[in-house]
Amino acid sequence: MDSGTLASQLGLSKMPSRPVMDKGEATPKIVIAKNDDAEKKMLEADKNAITTWNKHNSEAYGSFVARIAFFTI
Numbered sequence: 001m002d003s004g005t006l007a008s009q010l011g012l013s014k015m016p017s018r019p020v021m022d023k024g025e026a027t028p029k030i031v032i033a034k035n036d037d038a039e040k041k042m043l044e045a046d047k048n049a050i051t052t053w054n055k056h057n058s059e060a061y062g063s064f065v066a067r068i069a070f071f072t073i
Protein backbone atom coordinates (compact mmCIF):
# COMPACT_ATOMS: atom_id res chain seq x y z
CA MET A 1 0.00 0.00 0.00
CA ASP A 2 1.26 3.45 -0.80
CA SER A 3 -0.30 6.73 0.26
CA GLY A 4 -0.58 8.10 -3.30
CA THR A 5 -2.64 5.15 -4.49
CA LEU A 6 -4.78 5.20 -1.35
CA ALA A 7 -5.50 8.93 -1.72
CA SER A 8 -6.44 8.49 -5.37
CA GLN A 9 -8.69 5.50 -4.67
CA LEU A 10 -10.47 7.50 -1.94
CA GLY A 11 -10.98 10.41 -4.34
CA LEU A 12 -8.61 12.68 -2.42
CA SER A 13 -6.15 12.96 -5.33
CA LYS A 14 -6.72 13.42 -9.04
CA MET A 15 -3.60 11.42 -9.93
CA PRO A 16 -4.18 8.13 -11.77
CA SER A 17 -3.82 4.94 -9.76
CA ARG A 18 -4.57 1.24 -9.75
CA PRO A 19 -8.28 0.43 -9.44
CA VAL A 20 -9.65 -0.76 -6.10
CA MET A 21 -9.62 -4.56 -5.87
CA ASP A 22 -13.03 -6.25 -5.80
CA LYS A 23 -11.67 -8.96 -3.53
CA GLY A 24 -8.34 -9.96 -2.08
CA GLU A 25 -6.18 -12.86 -3.09
CA ALA A 26 -7.87 -16.21 -2.43
CA THR A 27 -4.89 -17.74 -0.65
CA PRO A 28 -2.13 -15.64 0.91
CA LYS A 29 1.39 -16.50 -0.18
CA ILE A 30 3.78 -16.95 2.72
CA VAL A 31 7.41 -17.61 1.87
CA ILE A 32 9.59 -19.15 4.54
CA ALA A 33 13.21 -18.35 3.81
CA LYS A 34 15.14 -19.52 6.86
CA ASN A 35 12.47 -20.80 9.26
CA ASP A 36 14.52 -19.41 12.14
CA ASP A 37 13.26 -17.80 15.34
CA ALA A 38 13.59 -14.24 13.99
CA GLU A 39 11.49 -15.08 10.95
CA LYS A 40 8.85 -16.82 13.09
CA LYS A 41 8.73 -13.76 15.36
CA MET A 42 8.15 -11.45 12.38
CA LEU A 43 5.41 -13.73 11.00
CA GLU A 44 3.64 -13.71 14.37
CA ALA A 45 3.97 -9.91 14.59
CA ASP A 46 2.46 -9.57 11.10
CA LYS A 47 -0.48 -11.81 12.03
CA ASN A 48 -1.04 -9.71 15.17
CA ALA A 49 -0.97 -6.51 13.12
CA ILE A 50 -3.61 -7.85 10.74
CA THR A 51 -5.77 -8.96 13.66
CA THR A 52 -5.58 -5.55 15.37
CA TRP A 53 -6.28 -3.78 12.05
CA ASN A 54 -9.34 -5.96 11.40
CA LYS A 55 -10.62 -5.33 14.95
CA HIS A 56 -10.27 -1.56 14.32
CA ASN A 57 -7.99 -1.36 17.36
CA SER A 58 -6.11 1.78 16.37
CA GLU A 59 -4.13 1.99 19.63
CA ALA A 60 -2.71 -1.52 19.29
CA TYR A 61 -2.08 -1.10 15.56
CA GLY A 62 -0.35 2.23 16.17
CA SER A 63 1.88 0.56 18.73
CA PHE A 64 2.78 -2.11 16.18
CA VAL A 65 3.62 0.50 13.52
CA ALA A 66 5.73 2.46 16.00
CA ARG A 67 7.76 -0.65 16.87
CA ILE A 68 8.36 -1.37 13.17
CA ALA A 69 9.66 2.15 12.66
CA PHE A 70 12.37 1.44 15.21
CA PHE A 71 12.87 -2.28 14.39
CA THR A 72 12.08 -3.35 17.95
CA ILE A 73 9.56 -6.11 17.32
